[in-house]
Amino acid sequence: MTQEQTDLTIANPKMSARDVKVFYGPKQAIKGVSIDVDMDHVTAFIGPSGCGKSTFLRTLNRMNDTVASARVEGEITLDGENIYAPTMDVVQLRARVGMVFQKPNPFPKSIYENIAYGPRIHGLAAGKADMDVIVEKSLRRAGLWDEVKDRLNDSGTALSGGQQQRLCIGRAIAVEPEVILMDEPCSALDPIATAKIEELIHELRGRYGIVIVTHNMQQAARVSQRTAFFHLGELVEYGVTSDIFTNPRQERTKDYITGRYG
Amino acid sequence: MAEHTIKAFDEEIDRLRGLIAEMGGRAEAAIENAMLALQRQDKVLAAQVVADDKRIDAIEAEVEKLVIQVIALRAPMANDLRDVIAALKIVSVVERIGDYAKNIAKRVPLIATNTRTLEPISLLPSMGQVAGEMVHDALNAFAARDADLALAVVKRDQVVDDFYNSVFRTLVTFMVENPKTISECAHLLFIAKNIERIGDHATNVAEMVYYAATGQTLPERERGADLQPED
Numbered sequence A: 001m002t003q004e005q006t007d008l009t010i011a012n013p014k015m016s017a018r019d020v021k022v023f024y025g026p027k028q029a030i031k032g033v034s035i036d037v038d039m040d041h042v043t044a045f046i047g048p049s050g051c052g053k054s055t056f057l058r059t060l061n062r063m064n065d066t067v068a069s070a071r072v073e074g075e076i077t078l079d080g081e082n083i084y085a086p087t088m089d090v091v092q093l094r095a096r097v098g099m100v101f102q103k104p105n106p107f108p109k110s111i112y113e114n115i116a117y118g119p120r121i122h123g124l125a126a127g128k129a130d131m132d133v134i135v136e137k138s139l140r141r142a143g144l145w146d147e148v149k150d151r152l153n154d155s156g157t158a159l160s161g162g163q164q165q166r167l168c169i170g171r172a173i174a175v176e177p178e179v180i181l182m183d184e185p186c187s188a189l190d191p192i193a194t195a196k197i198e199e200l201i202h203e204l205r206g207r208y209g210i211v212i213v214t215h216n217m218q219q220a221a222r223v224s225q226r227t228a229f230f231h232l233g234e235l236v237e238y239g240v241t242s243d244i245f246t247n248p249r250q251e252r253t254k255d256y257i258t259g260r261y262g
Numbered sequence B: 001m002a003e004h005t006i007k008a009f010d011e012e013i014d015r016l017r018g019l020i021a022e023m024g025g026r027a028e029a030a031i032e033n034a035m036l037a038l039q040r041q042d043k044v045l046a047a048q049v050v051a052d053d054k055r056i057d058a059i060e061a062e063v064e065k066l067v068i069q070v071i072a073l074r075a076p077m078a079n080d081l082r083d084v085i086a087a088l089k090i091v092s093v094v095e096r097i098g099d100y101a102k103n104i105a106k107r108v109p110l111i112a113t114n115t116r117t118l119e120p121i122s123l124l125p126s127m128g129q130v131a132g133e134m135v136h137d138a139l140n141a142f143a144a145r146d147a148d149l150a151l152a153v154v155k156r157d158q159v160v161d162d163f164y165n166s167v168f169r170t171l172v173t174f175m176v177e178n179p180k181t182i183s184e185c186a187h188l189l190f191i192a193k194n195i196e197r198i199g200d201h202a203t204n205v206a207e208m209v210y211y212a213a214t215g216q217t218l219p220e221r222e223r224g225a226d227l228q229p230e231d
């Protein structure tokens, strides 16, 4: 059997980026990237440091708005709606498209409050009982409930690094997001804590669209079904993860994933 | 191809290729010497082929160890991964090829009659030569990542199959006419079958090389009608 080119069409993309360009002042960091994200596939962004993975990821929930010099061109839609439209509520957008950062950043508050904060400001809970349900559900989905259920009033910052990162994932989950963006979520974690996050990503797949930036190619191979390789601000190759890691089509992708880069 | 950022990785891959090249050379020599021993009824050479097979087995074990080490320590990807997996598979096939050559050599002392009276024997050296060249080319293709050469090997398998069918018919006819040679001719039949299997194995190696080099699998081969079912 000759290998077929796998069909990469995503039938109902949750998010679509079309010809996205990002500039920091005069410097172009992203050079016309188009990609779709859906709920059924975890998408991994890989590429050498400085190639624009974080920059592009942050366009997906307008985190670049916080960078004064940053300018975004092109179109990005969430359920077909342009997220850069003037009518778009950015606070609402960042709840629908949540983000988990490289360094776990829990609030210096109780574990309970870390989760409850978002639902409260978004008015998702009718009362204390309601909030208790949301907190438990979010911590369960984040795979943290059993470890913290007896000490919900302890400070979130007292948890281990891996637990803190799962708390941050729980915090993102609490506001009922549709997409979760993760920027090198495991790079500050040890291998066991990393394995737990990866396991969690498997469990979250299908319920949320998940995009993960990782500099660890083994991790991309383990957690994702689609991989996008970025180089110098370009999306060089996008494909089924197993294809990318066994038979990449572009020379640049091959050199990078086989350790021949630079 | 560009070098790996980690130099030791390149050294290990080079060593892997070196071992496989050596193994291929030894398998090819084993086939050649076994056929020569048969033609000349040279029992000493035949015994040498049997003894030399140990080195082929040893290389297989060495490659296996190295491949496991490379996978564990380097986590090879893409063409590197295809290469080391191909290496692992190829050595187990070449080890089998060595066994067939050894098997042929082991039959040499069992053929008591002067081979000059066995006319059909004259077909076997050319058949052995084609099979030996296939082994040689398949392993060269691996060393050079040469998909075209691998493809040429696959195509040549038909030549060995045709040889086999012809040898088979000739031997059967000869046995009918010279019943006293039946026991010798039976050995020759097995030898012909061994060579035919060597051709099949060389073809398998070539298919693995093609995949390693291109990332594409070859379409299923069309097989010529065999006189005997596959064993």
Ligand SMILES: Nc1ncnc2c1ncn2[C@@H]1O[C@H](COP(=O)(O)OP(=O)(O)O)[C@@H](O)[C@H]1O
Binding pocket: A024, A029, A047, A048, A049, A050, A051, A052, A053, A054, A055, A056, A067, A069
């Ligand atoms: N706030 C910023 N201001 C100016 N340039 C930036 C800023 N953030 C990132 N860059 C530049 O944009 C490019 C892409 O960076 P980034 O998206 O962080 O890459 P990656 O996440 O792949 O390592 C780099 O050249 C980087 O220096």
Ligand SMILES: [Mg+2]
Binding pocket: A053, A054, A055, A183, A213
């Ligand atoms: Mg980054």
